[in-house]
Amino acid sequence: MHIDDNLEGGGDGTVMCRHCGAVTGTLGDPLRDARVRESDPREAGPSVHADAGNFTDRPVLLRQTFCPGCLVMLQAEIVPGDEPSWRTRSLAGPTAEAGQ
C-alpha cells in the first residue's frame, strides 16, 4: 500500500521505508519508530530569513523525522517548540485499487 514518497504499508499492518525496508511504524501510527531531531530553524537553510525571536516570544524549532534505517527524511516542520507535533495519520488498510 502506497502511503507517500517514502513509506509503504505492508500486508501485516506495518509501515516500511520504501528506500531501505526498515520498519517505521504501523498503519495506525506510521512514524511511531522513526528518529526525531529538534534543532534551530535556521538549519532548514537560507530561506529562514530572520531569528524567530524578532517576532515572537515562543520558542520555534525545526523538527525533522527520519527513517531509522537509511535516515531519509520522512517529515519536516518548523513549529512552536512548546507544542507537540500535530502532524499524524492513521490508515485503515489497503483498498482494492489495482496495483496496490
Place this chain on the structure above:
Amino acid sequence: MPVIPVDGAEEFANQPVLAAETRRVAGASVRLHDVSPERVDTVDPLTYEVIRHRLTSITEEMGEALKRMSGSVVVTDCNDFDAAIMDEVGDVVQVGLYNTELAASLDMAVSWTMRHRAARPGIGEGDMFLCNDPWIGGGLHQNDVSLFAPLFVDGELFCWTGAVAHQVDLGGVSPGSWSVAATDVFWESIPLPPVKIVEGGEIRDDIEDVYLRRSRVPKLVALDLRAKIGANNVAHERLRALCQKYGADTVKAVMRRTMNDAEARLRAKLLELPDGSWTSVAHQDSARSGDRGIYKIVLKLTKEGDRLTFDFTGTDPQVDGLINCTYAGLRGGIMPVFLTTVCGDIPWAPGGLWRCIDIVSEPSTINNCTFPAGIGKASVASAWATTNVATECLSGLLDAHSEHRKRMMSVCCGTWDFALLAGVDQRGGGFVTMICDSMAGGLGARSDADGVDTGGLACIPMGRVADVEMNEFAFPMLYLWRREEADSGGPGRYRGGVGASSCFIPYDSPLGGVHLVVSAPGKALPLAAGLSGGLPAGTQYDVLLRGTRVRAALAAGRLPGSLDDIGGATEMVPSHHETDLGPDDVYFTHWQGGGGYGDPLLRAPAAVAADVASRKVTPQAAATVYGVTLGADGQPDLAETERSRAALRRRRAGLDEAEPESARS
C-alpha cells in the same frame, strides 16, 4: 479593554441549512421554481452537457463583465473576485474560476436572505441584495462585498446569480479597512447584512449612500457596485435566453443534475481512496500590531467510505485581533483546495460537493469566531490558514492512491503578503490600494513535479499580478525591482515553487510620501509546509529602509539591485505594521513560495545544478540543504555529492552529535 459580547448578534450567526428549510420559510412569501427528481433524471445527455457548459461560460462572462466595468486594479488586473450561479434556494451550481474562497459562502448569504428578507422587504423581479457581513456569508471579510440577484421566470424565482469582489476601502480605522491594531470588529468596516440596494431594476439612492458613505474612495466603490450589477445583468440575460431556448424546467433539471453528478462523482472518487485520518496544523504569527503570539488551527481529516469529515477540534480560541474568520471563512478555506486537488475532474458545483462533507468546529475559535471578533483580515489570515491545513490533509489522502496522488500538492504560498498604500496620487486625487504583487506566490511541489515558480495562489486559479507599469500608472510609486527570489521554495525531492519580491519607493505624490499598512505573517515561522520529508517554503521577509539616497542614485543613472545597494537605516517590519513612507524611504517585500515534497537529499543532482543556474536555489542551499557539490562549470560532482550527502544525512539526524538515539514519542 475586553471584547464586549453583543446581545442579538446570534441572529446573524448563520449556518448552512437544508434546502427544504429555506424553501419552507421563503416559500410563504415568494413562489419558487422547482422540478421533480424524475424530470432531472430524464434530461438527455447531449442537452445536459450543452447547458452545463453554458452555465460555466456564463460565470466566465460575469467575470469579464466585472473586469470591464470596474475601475479597481484589484479587480481589473488581479482578478480578486468571483461569480456564481445558484438554484432557487441558493445551492451553488457553478462557481467561477476566479477567487474560489469568495464564492464558497454565497449560498449561505442567499439562504439567509431568503429566510429573513422574503417577507420584508420582499424579494421581487429586478431586485439585488448587497452583503458584506461574513457572519451571514457572501464573503470572508468586510472588503468582500457580494451582490446577488434573483432571476424570475414566469413569475417564479428560478435561480440566483452572485458576484463578489474585494473593495479596496470600506472604512475602519486604517486605510484599506485593514486596521492592524484592531481588537474587535468595531475597529473595522462595520458589516452590512443583506440589504436590497437595487429594487425593481433601479439602484436605491438611500441604500447606496449608506453603503458608500463609509468608504475613503466612494467613487471607486460605486463603480464596482455597478460592475457587479452589470455582471448579474449579463448572467440574467444569458440565463433567460437559455430558458427560452430549452425551457425553464430543462435548465433547472440540468442545474440539479450538475450538483447530483458532482456529488456522485465525488463519492465514487472517495470510495477509491483509502479510509483513514490525516491530522495537521497551520500556524499564524501575530494577531494584530504589537502582538507576538502564535496561533494554531488544527485539522483532523477523516475519510470513511464516501464521506469526509473536517474536524477542527483543538483549534485555538478566537483572538483580540483582526485575524479571526467566521464559519463562512472556514468553508471558504476548505473549498479552494478541495476544488483544485480533489475535484479537478468533477463539475465545480459546491451545492453537490458539500453533501459529502461534514464539518466539526467549535464556535468562538479562530476560524469560527463569534461577533464582535475582529475579522478584517479573515480571508488571508484564518481562512487562508484553514486552506493550508486542508491542503496538507487532503494531499496526504490523495498521496495514498497511485493515480490520484498526481493531483496532490504541498502548501502553496503560506499566506498573503499584504501591503496597502494610501494618500494622494500623482493626479491629485485620494487613493487607497492593495498591492497585489504577492498574487505571484509559489505553488506547492507535487508528487511528480516541482511547484510552479510564482505560479499564483491555490485559492484563485485565475489570479493575476498587475503589471509593474499598471501599478506605476495608477498609483504614486516606482519600482526598483520585482523578481523571483532564490531559496523561497521549500526544498524537496521536488522543489516548491519560488515566490518573489518587490521593492519600490513613493513617487510623484504631491505629498512626497504615502501611507503604508503591512499585514504579513510567516515571519516567526514559515507557513507553507512541505510534505513527505519536504521542507517548508521560506519565511516572509519585509524590510523598510529609511532615509536612503536612492533618488540620487536614480538621478545618476544607477538602478539599485539589492538592499545593500540602497543603503539607509534598515527596519525589519513586524507582521502587522502601519507607518508612512517618506520620499527617501524604500519598501521591500518578499513573499513566500510553496512547500517541498520528498527528502531534498533525493533530488537529482542535475536538477539542483539547474536550479542554481536559473537562480531558483543559491549555491549555499545547494550545498547545505541539498548536499550537492557543484564544479566550477556548474555541473554536479557526483562522487563528492555522494560523500557530502552521506555526511549531511548523519549530521541533520544528529548522529554526529553527542545525542542519544531516540524513537519518536
